[in-house]
Amino acid sequence: MRTLLAFCCLCFVTGGADHTTADRSTENNNDENVTADSNRGYLNIGDGTSHEFEFPENTKGVIVISSKYRSAASRKGRESWRQTVRVRSLDPDVLSILNVTDSGHTGPVRSYIISIRSGLAGRAPLLIQLIDLDQNSNPVLIEERSDYTIRVAPGDDDPATRLIQSGGLSHFSENPVLFALLPLIFINKCAFGCKVEVEVLRGLLKRPVPLLLGVVGQFLVMPLYAYSLSRLASLPKPLALGLVITCSAPGGGGGYLYSLLLGGDVTLAISMTLVSTVVAAAAMPLSSTLYGHLLGVHAALHVPFVKILGTLLFIAIPISLGMLVKLRMPALTRVLLTLIRPFSFVLIIGGIFMAYQMGASILAHVRPQIVAVGVTVPLFGLALGLCMAQGVSLPLAQRKTVGIEVGVQNSLLALAVMQLSFHREEADFASQAPFIVALSSTSEMLLTVLAHMAYRRLCSTPASVAQTGA
Secondary structure, three states, X not given: OXXXXXXXXXXXXXXXXXXXXXXXXXHOOOOOOOOOOHHHOOEEEOOOOOOEEEEEOOOEEEEEEEEOOXXXXXXXXXXXXXXXXEEEEOOOOOEEEEEEEEOOOOOOOEEEEEEEEEOOOEEEXXXXXXXXXXXXXXXXXXXXXXXXXXXXXXXXXXXXXHHHHHOOOOOHHHOHHHHHHHHHHHHHHHHHHOOOOHHHHHHHHHOOHHHHHHHHHHHHHHHHHHHHHHHHOOOOHHHHHHHHHXXXXXXXXXXXXXXXXXXXXXXXXXXXXXXXXXXXXXXXXXXHHHHHHHHOOOOOOOOOHHHHHHHHHHHHHHHHHHHHHHHHXXXXXXXXXXXXXXXXXXXXXXXXXXXXHHOOXXXXXXXXXXXXXXXXXXXXXXXXXXXXXXXXXXXXXXXXXXXXXXXXXXXXXXXXXXXXXXXXXXXXXXXXXXXXXXXHHHHHHHHHHHHHHHHHHHHOOHHHHHHHHO
């Protein structure tokens, strides 16, 4: 409340300080016809030097807009001023305009009190219009400004804010659990390199249909699904954008892990992950621009090309090393193939734990809509991939792999886009979407793996169990 009162006082004081200057400028132009020229700068918030103001979250308050404009009729004394100000928030989820009131202050500078209510943390650009009603009561646009922004920051009483500030949980990009798992992930990827079949790679070069299906599903259908679902669920713009960017991301590294455990084609899974990561360098900027425009998001989105390159290298280097081990060191190959399944389970469980731990502060006040929507994303992607693969009559193992690759997204890339494109509070709010999708994907795939193993144990013959486990 002290912040609000100080802000209002500042606006009134700075507005009053300009009275003399405004009076002189209008008197020197008594005979000029007034036109809509934004360069004249009639409208100001405060003294006009600052174009961004901070406001606490979930709070009612006011801002004051001063106008130096005088119509031709009022300058000649024929009638009282007949001007008004219209204000609209370009992001109603962050800031809503309750009403606009003329302060009644007499003099060459008029003041308008704008009652506002802040909502979610983020940025809300304002569209301010100065309207002249003098000419036969027909409104004439004198000036329009959209360069003022209200930044809504989380309040000090927000549990998520207190959790971050207290150091109880570090920010997800700084979490040490991620770095502790890296050696295990590297070894596991080397083991997957031992599973790569050269003949399958040659077949994919001759008939790359599964790779093309993955690109179409991941970069065309999934973003469209996310956009449609976000509109249907009336998600706030940051959450909708976070969901679309998550569904525009390439296949995640867990795709070939699930393909191994569910009897898919591991070589195809690795190939699809590499190809989709390369395509993402061009597809993610296009998708972000298109759907950001459709959602009306007023921000420049930054795609982490360095992180995409790092993802490629972190997949390609250990897998290539594993392929080399397979050719030159048969004994080590057998050890790695023995470790691949238990390591994979450890990584799945570790991934779920890490995601919950790192996302605790971000998900402190998660909205039910994004949970309901995020849970459907992996399921829809899996069904989409299976249907497309079935439509072109791919073998069962490849059908499973295409479904898994389309359904499992690289949420870390989407998180990187959020963190690079927005301030901390806005980024954390938008990051709810990729976190929910990541948690849903990992949890749902783990349940699928456990169900598959139970079915294989109970319903399959001993020979088929031994063959599948090989």
